[in-house]
Amino acid sequence: MNEEVIKNTVVTLNYSVTDPEGTLVDAGKDPIVYLHGGYDDIFPMIEEALQGKKIGESVTVKMQPNDAFGEYDADLIEIEPRSSFPKELQVGMQFEGIPERGSEDDMLIYRVTEIADDRVVLDGNHPLAGTALIFTCTVRAVRPASDEEISHGHVHEHGGQCD
Structure with missing residues (x-):
């Protein structure tokens, strides 16, 4: 066949x-x-x-x-307080979230790209x-x-x- x-x-x-x-x-x-x-x-x-x-x-x-997967969008970078995340946080972990200027329909997967003492950098862009x-x-x-x-x-x- x-x-x-x-x-x-x-x-x-x-x-x-x-x-x-x-x-x-x-x-x-x-x-x-x-x-x-x-x-x-x-x-x-x-x-x-x-x-x-x-x-x-x-x-x-x-x-x-x-x-x-689209162009890289710098507006999808979010910086959040470290206190908003679990204790066992690592670069590469993923969290669902809504962009700052978005609605529930805009739910994205954010990857942790950097962890500093009091802040966490999240990237809502697809890795590619x-x-x-x-x-x-x-x-x-x-x-x-x-x-x-x-x-x-x-x-x-x-x-x-x-x-």
């Missing part, structure tokens, strides 16, 4: 992601499985490049920051914001999506029920 990547198929990809200098950003240890056809399960540029591909075919997509990326993938499997997957707009593990 040599399925083609078309709308409403579930696609499994082996992949890797590098920056323009060739530094590995994501080794793709686990394959990506997504619902093809404009469901926002994968970056649109990648989905467009995969349209019509068959099992075993590969694509390489070069994405500028705006095509991937501002980075151009090169996404290389090979189509490993393609199957028709179930009616339930299509109606829910995402893949269900093993084609099964939603949790």
Whole structure:
């Protein structure tokens, strides 16, 4: 069965992601499985490049920051009092929060980037914001999506029920 990547198929990809200098950003240890056809399960540029591909075919997509995780936004840096955080705080820890000029709909994941005596620096940017990326993938499997997957707009593990 040599399925083609078309709308409403579930696609499994082996992949890797590098920056323009060739530094590995994501080794793709686990394959990506997504619902093809404009469901926002994968970056649109990648989905467009995969349209019509068959099992075993590969694509390489070069994405500028705006095509991937966006430009770096200095306004997403927050400085908070150290007393607002747990005692066991480390650089790299993540917390959910709302930007200073945002609403509950703007919930972000903030990473701790610096800890000083009385303050903590948090960064609400995605770690890859501002980075151009090169996404290389090979189509490993393609199957028709179930009616339930299509109606829910995402893949269900093993084609099964939603949790």
